[in-house]
Amino acid sequence: MITPEKPVNELQRLESLRGLNIMDTLPEEAYDNITRLASYICKTPIAVVNMIDADRNFFKSSYGTDLKGSTRDVSFCGHTITDPENLLEVPNASKDKRFFDNPFVTADTPINYYAGISLLDPKGYPMGTLCVYDSKEHHLDEEQKMALKSLGKQVELLLETRRANSVLEKMKEELDESYKVLQQFASTVSHDLKMPLANMIITADVLKAKYAVKLGEEGAKYISYLKDSGLTLSDYINGLLDHYSNEHHSDNSVKEFFLNDMLEDIIDLLQIADNCEINLPDNNLLIDGNASAIGQIFMNLINNSLKYNDQEKIVIDIDCTENEHFFNFKISDNGIGIAQEQQSKIFDLFTTVAKQDRRGKKGHGIGLSTVKKLVNSLGGSITVNSEENRGTVFEFSVLRHNIPV
Numbered sequence: 001m002i003t004p005e006k007p008v009n010e011l012q013r014l015e016s017l018r019g020l021n022i023m024d025t026l027p028e029e030a031y032d033n034i035t036r037l038a039s040y041i042c043k044t045p046i047a048v049v050n051m052i053d054a055d056r057n058f059f060k061s062s063y064g065t066d067l068k069g070s071t072r073d074v075s076f077c078g079h080t081i082t083d084p085e086n087l088l089e090v091p092n093a094s095k096d097k098r099f100f101d102n103p104f105v106t107a108d109t110p111i112n113y114y115a116g117i118s119l120l121d122p123k124g125y126p127m128g129t130l131c132v133y134d135s136k137e138h139h140l141d142e143e144q145k146m147a148l149k150s151l152g153k154q155v156e157l158l159l160e161t162r163r164a165n166s167v168l169e170k171m172k173e174e175l176d177e178s179y180k181v182l183q184q185f186a187s188t189v190s191h192d193l194k195m196p197l198a199n200m201i202i203t204a205d206v207l208k209a210k211y212a213v214k215l216g217e218e219g220a221k222y223i224s225y226l227k228d229s230g231l232t233l234s235d236y237i238n239g240l241l242d243h244y245s246n247e248h249h250s251d252n253s254v255k256e257f258f259l260n261d262m263l264e265d266i267i268d269l270l271q272i273a274d275n276c277e278i279n280l281p282d283n284n285l286l287i288d289g290n291a292s293a294i295g296q297i298f299m300n301l302i303n304n305s306l307k308y309n310d311q312e313k314i315v316i317d318i319d320c321t322e323n324e325h326f327f328n329f330k331i332s333d334n335g336i337g338i339a340q341e342q343q344s345k346i347f348d349l350f351t352t353v354a355k356q357d358r359r360g361k362k363g364h365g366i367g368l369s370t371v372k373k374l375v376n377s378l379g380g381s382i383t384v385n386s387e388e389n390r391g392t393v394f395e396f397s398v399l400r401h402n403i404p405v
Contacts, residue, residue, distance in 0.1 A: 002098040004078030013081075013125040014054055020127065020163055022051055023058050030158055031061035034130070034151050039063050041147045042115065042140055044132040049119075049155055050077050051128035060128075074102055076114040081126035084118035087145055092137040113138035115145075117152040119159065130155050201230040254401050257291050259320055260284040266299050276306065276314040285320050287327055288401045293374045300367045301331045301394050308392075309335035326380065326397040338386040346384060347372040371396075 007013055017023075031049050039047040046064035050057050057077060058069045072078050079098065080088040093099040093112050104111045115138075116131030130152040140148070204227040212220055260280045267278060287294065298318075305316045311334050319330040338346060349369040375382045379399030386392035 001074070001101045003073045004075065005082055007082055007084070007126065009125055012123070013127065016121045016123070016125045017051060017053065017127045019166070020051075020159060021166055022060060022159070022162065023053055025060070027061060031155065032063065034155055034158075035061045035063035038130060038132055038148060038151050041151075042132045042144050044113065044115075044134045044138060046133040048131050048133070049128065050075075050116075050131060052077055052081060052126075057128075065133075070104075074104065076102075076104075076111075077116055077129040077131055080116040080129050080131070081118050084120060084124070084126040087115060087117045087149065089140060089145075090114040091139055110135055112136055115140055115148065117149050119152055119155050121156075121163075122160065127159065197230055201227055204230065254288070254290050256286055256288045258284050259287050262287075262291065262295055263298060263318060266295065266302060269299070270303060270306065272306070273314075275312065276316070278302070278316045278318065280318055281320045283320070285322060285327070289327065289398055290378055290401075293378055294398060297371050297374050297396065298329075298331075300371045304367065305331065305333035305335055305392070309333060311335070322400075325400055327400060328395065328397045330393065330395045332391060332393045334391040337388040337390050337392055338384065339388050340386075343384050343386060347382070 035047040035049055039045065044064075046062070048059050048063070048065070049061040050069075051060055052058075052072060052075070055072050056069055057072055057075050059065075059067060062068065076088070076090065076093075076099065090096055090099060091113060093102065093105045093114060094110070099105050099114075102111075111133050113134035113136065114131060116129040118126040119128045119130060120126055130148065132148070204223050207215070208220055208223045208227075215223065261284070263278075263280055272278065302316060302318075306314060315334045317330075317332040319332075321328045347368050349366065372382055375396045375398065380397035382394065382396035384392065384394050
């Protein structure tokens with residue numbers, strides 16, 4: 001018996017193989033289908049997808065045998081990967097000097113025939129083989145050899161799909177971990193800032209009330225600037241807390257409620273001015289869903305329609321429809337609108353497209369990002385359709401909590 005040599009690119013080959021995280025994994029139907037087909041086409045009782053590690057073989061799929069692998073020093077496949085571009089066929093192993101005394105050949109149920117092709121990664125490194133075995137002498141014709149090579153290409157596609165999925169999964173885990181750190185940081189900093197910021201705003205009011213005469217008109221103006229800046233920063237902090245809060249995702253917030261009743265409560269909270277007309281849906285739908293999250297979505301969108309509107313009379317129309325799986329909502333206004341080239345960016349965190357709102361203040365770019373996050377968490381999607389100086393339409397959906405039968 002001749003022990004197979006190691007390929008010249010053994011280290012790179014092993015690195016590529018281990019990047020697949022495939023050794024000792026459970027059987028998968030996609031691979032089993034290929035070994036079953038290889039056995040049928042080649043007319044052999046056994047077919048195997050074999051991954052070759054440093055000192056052992058692992059059968060990712062084995063048709064016609066209960067074996068799950070072998071040591072590499074006695075494997076036929078160890079010879080195959082030393083010439084990865086070519087198919088290795090051994091018609092009668094008992095007459096081949098490389099294998100005649102191999103323990104598999106001299107076993108009570110011997111292997112006397114082998115044909116295998118290497119499974120290559122995109123750089124050409126052999127990770128394993130697709131191979132077929134028989135207990136008696138055998139020969140493949142040219143069509144069978146071509147078919148075995150074609151099936152090998154299908155295995156290579158499966159392996160690279162696995163590799164890509166593994167990379168994506170690792171990236172997702174890293175992003176999730178980074179997001180948790182960012183979430184904790186934002187929440188901690190925001191909470192720590194709230195108390196001193198509140199003290200600063202209250203102090204500004206006290207200074208203005210008690211020392212207005214001493215400060216004079218110009219001093220009072222600076223105190224007002226200080227308070228306004230504090231209130232702006234407070235809004236920013238509250239926005240961060242809302243964006244990174246998990247409380248809206250709790251199933252405890254799921255309940256039935258009438259949409260128009262919620263909208264009327266929101267309108268009361270926003271203290272709508274007389275120059276604003278808000279038209280509620282004609283059909284007061286009974287919604288089953290996360291009331292807290294849906295309420296915050298509407299609060300943000302209605303508030304935006306109020307702030308970014310330069311019309312003498314503000315008009316906001318709200319509509320709602322339902323189908324088997326979703327509640328679909330629509331909010332239209334006659335505000336300043338959004339330029340076409342900016343509409344793809346408005347849901348990005350810290351992105352603002354308007355120079356200032358109705359009160360002359362610039363937004364912090366958190367509200368719409370929070371809205372999209374909430375909509376996604378509710379299994380829905382959100383879109384915007386707008387034209388400068390012609391108003392804006394937001395449409396969003398949320399998955400029904402209870403699907404009608």
